[in-house]
Amino acid sequence: MGAEIVIDQVNMIFGSKEKAVTALSGIQLEIEKGEIVSLLGPSGCGKSTLLRIMADLLTPTTGKVLVENEAPIQARLQRKFGIIFQTPTLLEWRNVIDNVSLPLEFLGLKKRERKEIAMEQLTIVGLEKFAEYHPWQLSGGMQQRVAIARALTFNPPILLMDEPFSALDEFTKERLHLEVIRIQQKTGKTVVFVTHSIPEAVFLSNRVVVLSAHPGRINHIMEVDLPEPRDLSVREHPKFFNYMTQVRKCFDGGVYDEDLLA
Numbered sequence: 282m283g284a285e286i287v288i289d290q291v292n293m294i295f296g297s298k299e300k301a302v303t304a305l306s307g308i309q310l311e312i313e314k315g316e317i318v319s320l321l322g323p324s325g326c327g328k329s330t331l332l333r334i335m336a337d338l339l340t341p342t343t344g345k346v347l348v349e350n351e352a353p354i355q356a357r358l359q360r361k362f363g364i365i366f367q368t369p370t371l372l373e374w375r376n377v378i379d380n381v382s383l384p385l386e387f388l389g390l391k392k393r394e395r396k397e398i399a400m401e402q403l404t405i406v407g408l409e410k411f412a413e414y415h416p417w418q419l420s421g422g423m424q425q426r427v428a429i430a431r432a433l434t435f436n437p438p439i440l441l442m443d444e445p446f447s448a449l450d451e452f453t454k455e456r457l458h459l460e461v462i463r464i465q466q467k468t469g470k471t472v473v474f475v476t477h478s479i480p481e482a483v484f485l486s487n488r489v490v491v492l493s494a495h496p497g498r499i500n501h502i503m504e505v506d507l508p509e510p511r512d513l514s515v516r517e518h519p520k521f522f523n524y525m526t527q528v529r530k531c532f533d534g535g536v537y538d539e540d541l542l543a
């Protein structure tokens with residue numbers, strides 16, 4: 282068995298001739314099963330493009346991607362991953378449980394079965410009491426938890442998250458970080474998380490992939506070794522600050538300093 286996700290020499294060029302934009306150049310990355318990996322970098326460095334390639338929403342110009350040993354299109358058809366975007370994109374006229382069970386409706390599952398599965402997922406994100414509510418009756422954070430529950434409906438082994446919490450306030454964000462960690466620990470899923478927040482990446486991840494822009498390249502891959510299971514106290518840990526300093530140095534073109542982690 283190889284890695285859960287393999288990205289092999291991926292290049293992505295949008296447009297052509299004088300309008301060509303090299304969004305990704307020579308991306309080489311392997312993500313192991315059960316890891317939380319963040320793709321971190323400034324705006325325009327190609328984070329979302331890379332995630333979209335994994336999700337079969339874009340095809341790379343050159344290079345190869347394997348998701349559980351399959352091409353992304355096969356992985357998508359076999360429901361190997363769920364995707365969560367920055368905005369929850371819920372259907373306003375449907376209540377919470379009907380939003381979560383929507384993907385199962387497309388599969389033709391019977392109503393009772395759909396509700397049962399959707400309820401399980403709502404329980405995982407702690408929203409079982411809000412099943413009959415409509416999206417407009419929920420806070421932004423709760424709506425994003427509904428989107429997470431919807432992405433979990435097929436019980437995919439992989440979650441692809443594209444800046445899922447960037448529109449939320451700090452308090453809600455912190456709660457949802459803990460939620461992601463809890464879900465990952467409970468289910469053993471592989472999580473790929475796009476962000477431009479250094480503390481978010483360091484707090485959540487086993488590895489942080491630091492990208493630089495124009496063209497988008499992997500600048501550095503940093504392993505994050507913090508006390509497990511992670512809780513908010515980890516943010517006070519000296520190593521947490523050291524990791525953040527380390528990532529900042531990558532952006533400044535600074536030298537990787539092993540002593541920072543001693």
Ligand SMILES: Nc1ncnc2c1ncn2[C@@H]1O[C@H](COP(=O)(O)OP(=O)(O)OP(=O)(O)O)[C@@H](O)[C@H]1O
Binds near residue numbers: 304329330
């Ligand atoms: N469909 C597209 N057509 C043309 N250029 C694109 C397209 N999608 C992305 N790009 C370009 O590719 C580069 C990478 O974009 P991408 O959205 O992946 O960056 P990002 O790191 O996710 O940025 P942000 O944090 O702002 O979302 C940018 O220069 C962007 O303008």
